[in-house]
Amino acid sequence: MVWEKVKESLKSTLAGNIYDLWIEPLQFVQLQEEKLYLSSPDRFFSAYVKQNFLEIIEEKASEHGLSSLRIVFCESGSKSLPTPIAMKHTPKRGQLRLPSVPVNKSRFKALHPRYTFDEFMVGESNILAESACRSMVAQDDSVGPCLYINSSTGLGKSHLTHAVAHQVLAQSPMTRLHYVTARQFAAEMVRGIKTNTMDDFKSKYLEHCDILLVEDVHSLTGKKKTQEELNEVLDSLIKSGKRVIVTANSAPRDLVGIDNEFRSRMTSGLVTSIQPPDIATRTRIVEKKAAQQQLCLDEELVQYLANNIRGDVRQIESALRAIRAKARLVGGHVDLDLLREVVTTIVGVEQQLSAELICELVSCQFNVSMDALRSKSRKRAITFPRQVAMYLARKYTDDSLADIGKVLHRDHSTVLHAIKVVSNKAIRDTSISAQLDLLSNKVKQL
Numbered sequence: 001m002v003w004e005k006v007k008e009s010l011k012s013t014l015a016g017n018i019y020d021l022w023i024e025p026l027q028f029v030q031l032q033e034e035k036l037y038l039s040s041p042d043r044f045f046s047a048y049v050k051q052n053f054l055e056i057i058e059e060k061a062s063e064h065g066l067s068s069l070r071i072v073f074c075e076s077g078s079k080s081l082p083t084p085i086a087m088k089h090t091p092k093r094g095q096l097r098l099p100s101v102p103v104n105k106s107r108f109k110a111l112h113p114r115y116t117f118d119e120f121m122v123g124e125s126n127i128l129a130e131s132a133c134r135s136m137v138a139q140d141d142s143v144g145p146c147l148y149i150n151s152s153t154g155l156g157k158s159h160l161t162h163a164v165a166h167q168v169l170a171q172s173p174m175t176r177l178h179y180v181t182a183r184q185f186a187a188e189m190v191r192g193i194k195t196n197t198m199d200d201f202k203s204k205y206l207e208h209c210d211i212l213l214v215e216d217v218h219s220l221t222g223k224k225k226t227q228e229e230l231n232e233v234l235d236s237l238i239k240s241g242k243r244v245i246v247t248a249n250s251a252p253r254d255l256v257g258i259d260n261e262f263r264s265r266m267t268s269g270l271v272t273s274i275q276p277p278d279i280a281t282r283t284r285i286v287e288k289k290a291a292q293q294q295l296c297l298d299e300e301l302v303q304y305l306a307n308n309i310r311g312d313v314r315q316i317e318s319a320l321r322a323i324r325a326k327a328r329l330v331g332g333h334v335d336l337d338l339l340r341e342v343v344t345t346i347v348g349v350e351q352q353l354s355a356e357l358i359c360e361l362v363s364c365q366f367n368v369s370m371d372a373l374r375s376k377s378r379k380r381a382i383t384f385p386r387q388v389a390m391y392l393a394r395k396y397t398d399d400s401l402a403d404i405g406k407v408l409h410r411d412h413s414t415v416l417h418a419i420k421v422v423s424n425k426a427i428r429d430t431s432i433s434a435q436l437d438l439l440s441n442k443v444k445q446l
């Protein structure tokens, strides 16, 4: 009777087609201890109703005198009705629960609430990884079945992986998403072996997984059995068109103690690396994170931090926390001296412009690794950036030719030759002189 009355009220409130589609199929099962059990056709149906109509159903129920009623959905196909799938209000923030899948709280706790796409500052150094992650969410074909992201520490691998998880779960709460570190995967497997529950372990990843996110695969070095198991999981997921993202601290070819078959499986889609953020991105990161800390920094102070804290973004976060704490002690006043003190504690001495820094910038701009710049390669795609790095280092630092050469494993005569080559090319070719102007501007911002 209660449900019939609630339905009547809903019918007069909702548009006819919406009511017919989403409310009419819900069937009363029982009312017990202030819980109204409703049967719905399937899990997707339950999730959709939960997301879109739970509030109004509860509102109408309370109009009929059942103010503290909880709605519990059970799927028609489930073995024992009523199934206790409590449909709570969708939390306004944070990721959604997967209905009728046993809630693994630790998995959700593992997702950092602020690691979202909105909070991630994009620049040349990470745009490929960021857009690949967005493609993974959108399920377009550009990335392939497996995305491999690598970077050194603190450059946003976890941030982006969590962002994918948040977005996927927000868009489709029914998605069976598993987020684990490679270590957790290994530990789960060992538990499975010890407790004779490998079938459950296998079925979780092989049969009940739509998207798998595995962090820090480099930690599987030498763990043959775990590699085999994960390889089997990846193979199965990839073959069945599921999505996989793996992260590591180095490029696939540089992973040590990793089986070749497993390595090749992980690289079956897009492999992308995140480089240290350039000055423009660092500036935006400082601005964003300062605002989060409720720190009001003027342009000069933002620029000082962005200029002096490079690489690991955690250092920017930790500097801002320290600045905030110190500012409190001195009545909220933040000036350059305070920043200098903090930066020196975090990154050591203030960074001076050096040949090394310029080479890193050039490596980043030309998308050629430092290793390649230092290598013996004579390919034009590498020799040109190498010569440009030497030219810029000579122009903007006091380093000797020999010191510049050392950075790139060359002698002083090679540096001299490179400077001449680049100077001549710049005179003859306006596109090269434009490139040099652009790079010079970037060097000046370092």
Ligand SMILES: Nc1ncnc2c1ncn2[C@@H]1O[C@H](COP(=O)(O)OP(=O)(O)OP(=O)(O)O)[C@@H](O)[C@H]1O
Binding pocket: 115, 119, 120, 121, 122, 126, 151, 152, 153, 154, 155, 156, 157, 158, 159, 160, 249, 277, 285, 313, 314, 317
């Ligand atoms: N582009 C960015 N924009 C905003 N925040 C960033 C960016 N890159 C990194 N961060 C922040 O830096 C911190 C470290 O990032 P994260 O943990 O994702 O790095 P990681 O590459 O996974 O590091 P590790 O290899 O040590 O696990 C996080 O707080 C993250 O929010």
